Amino acid sequence: MRFTKMHGAGNDYVYVNCFDEPVPKDPAAVSRLVADRHFGIGGDGLILICPPTDSGNDARMRMFNADGSESEMCGNGIRCVAKYLYDHAVVPKTDLLIETGRGTLRLELETSGGLTERVRVNMESPVLKAAEIPTTLPGDPPIEVPLEVDGRTFKITAVSMGNPHAITFVDSLEDELVFGFGPKIENHPAFPKRVNVEFVKVLSPTEMRMRVWERGSGETLACGTGACAVAVAGVLTDRTERRALIHLLGGDLELEWSEADDVVTMTGPAAEVFSGEIAIPQ
Numbered sequence: 001m002r003f004t005k006m007h008g009a010g011n012d013y014v015y016v017n018c019f020d021e022p023v024p025k026d027p028a029a030v031s032r033l034v035a036d037r038h039f040g041i042g043g044d045g046l047i048l049i050c051p052p053t054d055s056g057n058d059a060r061m062r063m064f065n066a067d068g069s070e071s072e073m074c075g076n077g078i079r080c081v082a083k084y085l086y087d088h089a090v091v092p093k094t095d096l097l098i099e100t101g102r103g104t105l106r107l108e109l110e111t112s113g114g115l116t117e118r119v120r121v122n123m124e125s126p127v128l129k130a131a132e133i134p135t136t137l138p139g140d141p142p143i144e145v146p147l148e149v150d151g152r153t154f155k156i157t158a159v160s161m162g163n164p165h166a167i168t169f170v171d172s173l174e175d176e177l178v179f180g181f182g183p184k185i186e187n188h189p190a191f192p193k194r195v196n197v198e199f200v201k202v203l204s205p206t207e208m209r210m211r212v213w214e215r216g217s218g219e220t221l222a223c224g225t226g227a228c229a230v231a232v233a234g235v236l237t238d239r240t241e242r243r244a245l246i247h248l249l250g251g252d253l254e255l256e257w258s259e260a261d262d263v264v265t266m267t268g269p270a271a272e273v274f275s276g277e278i279a280i281p282q
């Protein structure tokens, strides 16, 4: 299987161009294999770049976490898919429509010398109804709901960007929080489809720092949908303004939640690292 390794703010996936390559028979197993940082290629999971199902769109993205679970959406991944399509002349356009598990999203590319540098994504409106996130926490949306985990209480704001996120604002972003409580919140019964967990420190009304424990992949250096959910949670909890810069371990993302049309816009980098071939057991 031919592949290309790419990352968005350090959130790294193995990408397969299914315009040319056959779709793997068991993508979940392939994701587990390629994501392994010792016995595989190394990455946070697998992303398939497929032809669109509707000829009016440009491509379709499917994403799999490192544990093989398929997610509806990947914010850093979709920027890399756009870069791949443009830089490799699969779809040589700077305005793209890409199908995802949460519908078709519009992307605008900033290019220089034939290569994509940054991508702006219309991430659509946040989903704020508890049943649709989904979570059993009270409120539509659940805002700062106390959740007790192993004797410690976290105030959780829940938001979906097509995939579920649990955001908690904290004073410092220690390893103990991310590794000690991330997996427990991810698998808490309040989240029937598990959840991505964001620990966030507010630096100013327009700037935050976050670490993320991702559903199915563990700690990653960045999460695009997570950063969108954090920007929304900052506004819902009156901590931040509608435009915010979010610092993640692997880089920065610019977010805006528009009051006019309720749409969240995410702008950030996308990078190609290397390409290769790997034997996939049949």
Ligand SMILES: N[C@@H](CCC[C@H](N)C(=O)O)C(=O)O
Binding pocket: 011, 065, 070, 071, 072, 073, 074, 075, 076, 077, 163, 164, 196, 214, 215, 216, 217, 220, 222, 223, 224, 225, 226
């Ligand atoms: N890193 C991604 C999100 C990937 C999927 C997530 N782990 C889930 O299961 O929902 C991003 O950049 O959004």
